[in-house]
Amino acid sequence: MMMPAAADGLKDEIAPTGKLRVAIAISPAGGAFWCTKTETGYAGVPVDLGKSMAAQLGVPVEYVVHRNSGEITDAAAKGTWDVTFLPKDTEREAKMSFGPVYEVADATYIVKAGSNVTNFVTLDQAGIKVAAVNNTTTMRGAQAYLKNAKVTGYATYDEIFNLLKNGAVDAFALSRDQLNAMAKKLPGTKVLDETFKKTVTAAAVPLNHPQSLAFVKKFMTDATSDGVLRQAYDNNGLKDSPIRTQ
Numbered sequence: 108m109m110m111p112a113a114a115d116g117l118k119d120e121i122a123p124t125g126k127l128r129v130a131i132a133i134s135p136a137g138g139a140f141w142c143t144k145t146e147t148g149y150a151g152v153p154v155d156l157g158k159s160m161a162a163q164l165g166v167p168v169e170y171v172v173h174r175n176s177g178e179i180t181d182a183a184a185k186g187t188w189d190v191t192f193l194p195k196d197t198e199r200e201a202k203m204s205f206g207p208v209y210e211v212a213d214a215t216y217i218v219k220a221g222s223n224v225t226n227f228v229t230l231d232q233a234g235i236k237v238a239a240v241n242n243t244t245t246m247r248g249a250q251a252y253l254k255n256a257k258v259t260g261y262a263t264y265d266e267i268f269n270l271l272k273n274g275a276v277d278a279f280a281l282s283r284d285q286l287n288a289m290a291k292k293l294p295g296t297k298v299l300d301e302t303f304k305k306t307v308t309a310a311a312v313p314l315n316h317p318q319s320l321a322f323v324k325k326f327m328t329d330a331t332s333d334g335v336l337r338q339a340y341d342n343n344g345l346k347d348s349p350i351r352t353q
Contacts (some may be wrong), residue, residue, distance in 0.1 A: 118164060121189055121312070121319040126169040129157030130188035133172055134264035139210035140176070140193055140308050141264070152210075153192035155338055156310070156338035160190065161325055174262050177242025183313050190323060194306045196244040203311040206323040209306040209336055211351035212282035214245050219274050220295025221341040227301050230278060231256050238246045238267040238276040248304035271296065273344045282306055284348065 109194030121127065121266030131142040131153050150172050161168035173179045176193040183203045195205050216237065218224045224235070233255045249258045258280070258329035261267050270276045272293055279286070286298045310327050312319040330336040331352065340348055 110326045117318045117322055118166065118278055120316055121253075122161075122164060122166045123186075123189070123321060124169075126167045127157065127161040127164060127173050128169050128187070128189045128306050129153065129160075129290045130171045130173060130182065130191035130193075132175050132179060132193070134175075135268075136264050136281070138282065138285050139212070139215045139340065139345065139348070141285075142170075149342060152336075152339045152343050155342055156192060156327075156330065156336070157190065159339075160323075160337055161329070163326065164322075166280070175243060175264075177240070178248075181243070183311075186313070188313075190310060190319070193308060194244040195309050195311070196247065199311075200242070200245065203313055203321045204316065206310040206312075206320065206327045207331070208285045208352050209327060209331060209350065210311045212284065212306045212308070213302040214248055214280060214287060214304040215283050215299050215302050216278040216280050216307050217271065217286040217289055217293075217296050217298050218251075219271055219276070220278060220293065221274070222279065222297070224299075225297075227252075227300060228305065230299070235278070237280060238270055238280045239280040240264060240267070244306055245280050245282070245304070248306075252303045266291075300302070 110260050133144055134141040137143055141153045142149050142154050158168050171188045179191050224230045231253050235256035237256050237258045238259055239249050241262055246260050267279050271279050290296050290298050310323045312323055
């Protein structure tokens, strides 16, 4: 049992406004990181986890909406959010502190209908336009792997979806499960078999929040073992997705 003084210290650090402000990114993609807007608010794995976290702390939850994980990262030092759930990479570890990984996704590409591209070699050619969500771990991964194709960042998933649909870009870099879902909506498109990067997603807090980090680490470890994380997956269309932590 935590001593009340310690509990108060944690609340002051993790919820300075009296609410737990959870940063989320909105897109129709869904999945273990992206959230969606609903008629009554928001839905997604981070939405459910944030709600459970706030309940455990005994404070209300408030969702702070962003267009992508890069925007959440840019706001890390501004004090506008208290906790988030997003893909982790070296660049982000310099800007926030991460808890344990709760999702591992394979990043690949979907190619437009009618494209001659069949694999990474035929994709990585001069004149090929690859889209990615701006300032994300997937975009940085695509830029590192592709030497000849041009990678361009866009703010939203929707914008790229429409560019791909209209044939204005040749390919879109994202996680395989989301691209498989997208392929069903865009006949003729193809998800490539290879994987260029494993994207790992974890809970995070701003730097220099040691009590918040300790709380988040324990919360996520417990959520993985006691079914809270599984329930969040099941509630958000991921019943068939195994929980991958490495």
